[in-house]
Amino acid sequence: MYKIRTNREENTILIPATLDSHFPLIKYMFWSKGYRVVPLRDKDEFAVREEGLKYANHDICYPFILMTGQVVKALRSGRYDPKKTFILMPTAGDACRGACYIGLMERSLRRAHFEDTKVMTINVRHVCDEISLKISLGMAIRGLAGMFYGDMLMLLANQTRPYEVNHGETDRLLRKWIRRVASDIRLAKHLTLHAMKKNFERMAQDFKKIERTAEKRKVVGIVAEFYEKYCALGNWDIVRFLEDNGCEAHVNGLSWYMLYYVDSHKPAKMNPERLAFEAAKKLMIHMQDSMIETMRRNGFHCLSRYETMDVNSRKLVTHNLTVGDGWLLGAEAVDYCRHGINRILCIAPFGCMANVCAGRGVYPRIRRAYPKASLVVVEPDSSGSKLNYYNRVRMLIDHI
Secondary structure, eight states, X not given: OOOOOOSOOSEEEEEOSOOTTTHHHHGGXXXXXXXXXXXXXXXXXXXXXXXXXXXSOTTSOHHHHHHHHHHHHHHHTTSSOGXXXXXXXXXXXXXXXXXTHHHHHHHHHHHTTOTXXXXXXXXXXXXXXXXXXXXXXXXXXXXXXXXHHHHHHHHHHHHHGGGBSSTTHHHHHHHHHHHHHHHHHHTXXXXXXXXXXXXXXXXXXXXXTSOBOOOOOEEEEEEEOHHHHHOHHHHTSHHHHHHHTTEEEEEOOHHHHHHHHHHHHSOSSOSHHHHHHHHHHXXXXXXXXXXXXXXXXXXXXXXXOHHHHHHHHTTTSOTTOOSTTTTHHHHHHHHHHHTTOOEEEEEOOTTOHHHIIIIXXXXXXXXHHOTTOEEEEEOOOTTSOHHHHHHHHHHHHHOO
């Protein structure tokens, strides 16, 4: 496997922020001898939003407006040669941002006078195959390692940071582990299943050693559309807000989404592509089981494994909805209730039809099945009020 040793490749791939906890590791999946990869990270939501609104219609969903703003802002910075820069839009390949937003990004770049900057995509639905970044075996191995390490570190950090005695200790340990496993992924070292399982144990043991207070905090489970779930820019830094207000935020791992996606998007007919999907699912389930078992053995909590979540949600959630985050939204909400996490924050882009149908459409039924549960829906938007957003979150926190 190609060993990534330099940051000086001729061409640049810019990836709009999506996976804050995972991109420091997953970015090496897209690296090659010809490309260096730069995940965009902006903390100034207002500046990014205002830049995006210049080139994207305000009726388009909030995540796309932020992505457009990030990309144009980066290109205007002068740090990247527009003729040698590509924009990578990872996409599910189905409705909304999953397919048509590739063309909308190209249109936005033309309006911003960056016609020479090309858009690339990566998906398994053969959407825009002519500009699709093909996934090699090496890319897949690096991607899986980055995903599971990212899941493990995100879950451990979110369950440790709110209780740490020495402020900042959790984040320092998190950065240490990111540097360590990023080096392994870059240099294609220690990426076997055995080596990764040993690292899972070491991670859990390290976070377990951090001195904690005896404080009992309210746990808030976050159920959200993909972008709003994992991107602080898109969810208005909700994890930090919850922690600052005396809560522990629980964001479920990316591997659950990837298993849902592989399971619900595999070809109907048995062919080589379906066999590849089935093999990927089997491997991911094995790694997820190992990750969950390691966390629980070391005193950390986690939602159910994917297949258990799938089965347990079927009485309340229709599994016919597979557009966007589909039935996974309801399944995660059900699983939070089953684990006694009764404060559930549901985040969706304003007007997102997939989330209205698969999310809001099933939440009332979940409330009836679990009377102690409180599900509050918030919708970040370019025209929305942050005050109203945070007030609704406070209502959930203070709910008895």
